[in-house]
Amino acid sequence: MEHLLEPCRAGDKKAQHELYQRMSPVLMGICRRYLTRIEEAEEALSNAFIKILTRLDRYSEEGSFEGWMKRITVRECLTYLRRGKNPFDLDWEGEVAAPVLHSDGAAHLLQLIQALPVGYRTVFNLYAIEGYQHDEIATMLEISVGTSKSQLSKARKMLKNQLPEFNAQDA
């Protein structure tokens, strides 16, 4: 992947397209975890990739190139959510409609995440999958650490209810 960096920085269209072909499915996967509608996910992906390609000279090569692109994509998803009418919807306490489940494992779990209220989903994604700590999440979402923890707890509870093996553990 790193070998595409220099030609992409130099504006080589072919290299940029190759980078897109390699990374867009991965980054789209991230966007789909945060944004449930495909159009929203594609818009976030598009904005993220434009930033990636126009800010390549800010990548210092100290960390992984892929990690840098993923971080930009996550932040672009958060920016997209922040623009919404009720960003992160933290007060949401209602019931969730049961998702139509795929038999495939990853798609099944993705649907469970997508069925979560946006606040639960965002915190769960950032904590459990991206690996951020609560203080980092609190800063990113402009919420308190306590709120971040409670959102995570509620998200886990809701997910457990959808997964028989975890229900059995709790029983």
Next chain:
Amino acid sequence: MSNLDHKFKEALEGYTELPSPELWDKISAAVDEHNDQKGSGQLTEEPVAAPKKKALVVVWRKQFLAIASAAATIALFWTLAWEPTPEYNHRAPFNGTPTETDLSSTGTIWSPIEEALKKPATATKPSNATLDVTEVAAVTTPVKRPLAPRWEERLEEHEIELALEDDLMELEIVRSEFIQSPVKVIVEFDPEEATYFASNDEASKISKIVGEGAKNLGQNMAKIIGKGYLNWESAKVSVNHTLANISTRKTPKNK
């Protein structure tokens, strides 16, 4: 990390999905447009290191240069216009009244806060009864400027980078107090507007400026009342300007 978290992380960390085929054309066109705007078709900005702190240092250096040059210009005008405020003895007992710095009344120097305060559609009401505009109302004639767009759109390139690094944050607390002996600075924002983006650090810096100004005026309390988007550079200039105007009126010339 719980077993549940682990299950999801394992399954979804590498989850991939193909975007629609036409998306690349849109991205490519936007990148071309960006490069055209840059002129040479190739970005020429200085590279910024990946770790947060280093990136911010580079950005702040650039901003600092801009602030420093603006401050030097303002200082030159001030020097020509009026004599400095007499030195404040902070040991002396306080007999004055709190200084209120209404950022909407800074007139000729534009800031997002004053813009938002002037905006009739969102001017539901001042956040409280302490909004005292009488002191600074006569200073200047308001300048007509377009209404503020979304906060991201009004940021400069470097500021976008800051936002990307989470340096710009929403003020969670509507009212915060910064006590800097012997001056207490209160920062207030209208709770009815949902988006006030400023870092706590920015608020702290602004409070220092206001606090210093209030101290020089012999006050032991200052207050910033704002509504809208708080941008450190413009707010700092506005606050300085307002304080300068207050100082000018309170400082006897040709003493």
